[in-house]
Amino acid sequence: MIAKPAIAPADGPPSRRGRFAPSPTGPLHFGSLLAALASCCDARHAGGQWLVRIEDVDVPRSRPGAASAILAALERYGFVWDGPVLRQSERTALYAEALDRLVAAGNAYPCACTRRELESAPLGAGGERVYPGTCRNGVPAAHRGRGQRAWRAAVGDGSSPVEYVDRLAGRVAQDLVRDVGDFVVKRADGLFAYQLAVVVDDAQAGITDVVRGADLAASTARQVFLQRRLGFPTPSYLHVPVAVDASGVKLSKSTHACALPDDPLPALLAAWRFLGQPLPSGSAAPASVAEFWAFAVAAWSPSRLPPGPTLVAAAAFDPRSTGPV
Secondary structure (H helix, E strand, O other), rough: OOOOOOEEEEEEEOOOOEEEOOOOOOOOEEHHHHHHHHHHHHHOOOEEEEEEOOOOOOHOOOOOHHHHHHHHHHHHHHOOOOOOOOOHHHHOHHHHHHHHHHHHOOEEEEEEOOOOOOOOEEEOOOEEEEEEEOOOOOOOOOOOOOOEEEEEEEOOOOOOOOEEEOOOEEEEEHHHHHHOOOOEOOOOOOOOOOHHHHHHHHHHHHHEEEEHHHHHHHHHHHHHHHHHHHOOOOOEEEEEEEEEEEOOEOOOOOOOOOOOOOHHHHHHHHHHHHHHOOOOOOHOOOHHHHHHHHHHHHHHOOOHHHOOEEEOOHHHOOOOOOOOO
16 A cells, blocks of 8 residues: 555645546546546645546446546555545436526427437537537427437527637637537436536536546537536636557547556656656656655646647557556
C-alpha cells in the first residue's frame, strides 16, 4: 500500500472545484490517467477541491466490478478526492426534474424516430447525423402507434451559435442547428442521455472547472446550451490532448487499451510528459509517487499543454504492445 500524497482535501469552501468522471465500462488506461491527472493537478494547483463521479447512467454498458476497480486504481496511483464518490445511477430523479423543466419551458419534446430512419440524415461538421426535426412540431401520425419515445432538446431554427472559451483552444463557437440539430436528452429505452446528466451533475456539485479529453469537446456546446436553458452556471472548460496509438486510434476501453500497470510512478511520469509538463533534471526528479504528486501539483501549468487534440502515446500503452512501461 503506497503512502497518500500531500494533496489532502481542501478546508473550507473552495474557489475552484474540478472533477474526474470515468465510465465503469472497463479498467483505467493511459487515456483515463491523462484526464484524471490533468483535472486533479488543475484543481489542486489552484487550492481547490477535486471530486470523483462514476458516470454509470448508461446501465447496460457498465461492467460489474469496474467502478470498484477504477477507484482502487486511482488510490493506488495516489489520487485523493474530496467527499463521497457520486454515481449517476443513483441520481435519475434529478435528471427527471431537469427534463420536466425543459419540457415545461418548451425546450424539449418527445420523438418517435428510429435510428434506422435517421441513417439518411445529413452529416454535420463533426460527422454526426443532424436531426431533421421530424417530431419537432408533434409526432407524425404514422409514428404515433410506436410505444417508445425519446426526448430531444429543441435547439430551434434560428438560434445563434453557442459560444464558450476553452482555456487551451480559446474562443469556440458551434452552430447546433447546422451541426447537430435537436439532440437527445432522454433515450427511447428510458435512460437519460449523457448530455443532460453531466450538466445536472456539474451544477449540483458546484463544479467550476471541467478538465477533460479533447474527444469530449464536441459535446461542450450542447452542454452549455442546456446550462443556459436550465439556468445553471457555465464552468470553465479545458480540453487536453487525447492519447492515440500509432495508427491514430484513440486509446479507450472500446479499443482494448491496456489497463494501467501495477507500478504507478513510471505511468504517472509518462502521463506528465505527454501533457507537456517538464520534469526536474537529475536527482531532483520524483523518486516516489508521493514526491511526484508534491511536485506535480506545484508545477502544473496549462500553458504548457500541447495544442493539438491528439498525440501518439508511448508504445508501452498501445493495446498491441506487451512491453513494459
